Amino acid sequence: MGWLDARDADEVTYDQLSGFEYNGRRIALMDRQRGIRKPAGMDAALAIRTTYTPPNKVPPYQDAIGPDGLQRYMYRGQDPDHAENRALRVAMRLRLPLMWFVGVREGLYQPIYPVFILGEEARQHRFALALDEMQRFVEPGAAMAEDTRRYVERVTKARLHQRVFRSQVMLAYDGSCAICELQQERLVDAAHIIEDGKPGGEPVVPNGMAMCKIHHAAYDAGILGVRPDLTLHIRQDILDTVDGPMLRHGLQEMHDRRLLVIPRSRASRPDLHRLERRYSEFLTAG
Template sequence: MIMSLGNDLDGRVRAAAMAWLRQRCTPEDPVVPRGELLSFQFEGRPFPLIDNQLGIRKPQGMTAALSILTTYTSDGARAPYEDAVGGDGLLRYKFQGNREHYTNVGLQRAFELRLPLMWFFGIRQGLYLPFFPVWIVAVEVEQSQVAVALDEAQRHLRIDGPVSLIERGYSERITKQRLHQPVFRQRVIQAYETSCAMCHLRHRSLLDAAHIIPDRETHGVPAISNGMALCKIHHAAYDENILGVRPDYVIEVRSDILEERDGPMLRYGLQAMHDLRLTLPRRRMDRPDHNLLEERYERFRAAG
């Protein structure tokens, strides 16, 4: 797909940058610091993958924009995802100032030439989760924005006319699975310093971002304050109401589970969590919301 672009600068840079990202971003370390993106080397010379000041990177000498960037801001400063999802389930990315700005023209050229881009999404100050390749599939001049497809299925979705409920639902699921959920996971795990809030396990591949209120519910927003970093066993136990978290951050294990007799996993992995205090993020704004905890705790009590 990328190789079909030939040996032009646009094609070579994109191929090299995405190959580097595939090697650089592993399951254990999927995020990239800003400094590494700025110091990327292409054919022996510096070639930043992001602009030092702007959200759209359109390098000199290239035909079209190379990347887009969404900066990190705290949950309290704005909605978790400022770039809105349209009625077709596709994400929108806003122009950089005046629509005739060279960066916006670069986005339009990427659309016209069907060139893939990289999207760097901020999950903490100076730390980004990359999504690639992504494609500009529509330029909406009146709204000063472009529509972005996250995969091939969204890329071929018809957006110049009415979209059926089935198509919209399918596209929205892709957006949630491909961008919202990974960003939520990384933001929560970073806030908890790559450690389970209950047992302190620090293996990233064994950690999840557990929702307090499930994301299938309208107020189950993908915000850090609606999440906790939990290892897979404690995430499953929390979802199944085997254990709960009180609004004062104290862990409770369901009474019938406390009375069971089984092997060491039950004793040390679950029963030993009873009456322990949740380990919280350093920043107060990242800590679990009291109202959400209280609502979820009442569900835990009802299940018991």
């Protein structure tokens, strides 16, 4: 995990993971065949993996948030005594941190760590995970106040779902704002077309667009709309305002222009139906 921290890039490749060395010894952090990685000579699992899900498909972990707001991870197969499931159980008993590598493109992974195995639900063939230190105090399946549950779920979504979403959207848009092409990593967000929590609001690439902070905020505030034909609409009162260069170049001149960055792969492009819904909300609000 220290090695992952020390790297510049957000994502990590299969080759980097499988070629990992510690004290001169090669200890692969990922196995091509198996989703749960337990190096020879160790009792506990070191890492888990979720393979890449194409942009228009919902990833397997998407619907696996428990009633307590905690993320679930399915067994390898159905047999609780399978060596890989046993290795996860050992990590749970010893309270050891794991790394979770979530595929964001073929052979490319977003690392989520540290992850802890908090509990096991043998009947459902799955483990409950903690994705940060705070979640380690949650008892899986226990009754809890509604605001606590919502908080736990918010952490799960931020730590896993939104991070993977951001990573995939950034890859699809080459890290550039779709509207102005700004490419400063710290200033570019993955914007939702349909808000998280609403029907259609899933964190999948066709529900996203890369946008710089200003354009993201303008989109969410109903100042800027994206038409289903991928042209831009700036609200009339904003067009009528006189202000400095940010307003003039950043917003007013964008009116009726087309998005500057559109993903090459058709499946990654903004979904037409979601754009229609969002744009009609923009028109109604304006």
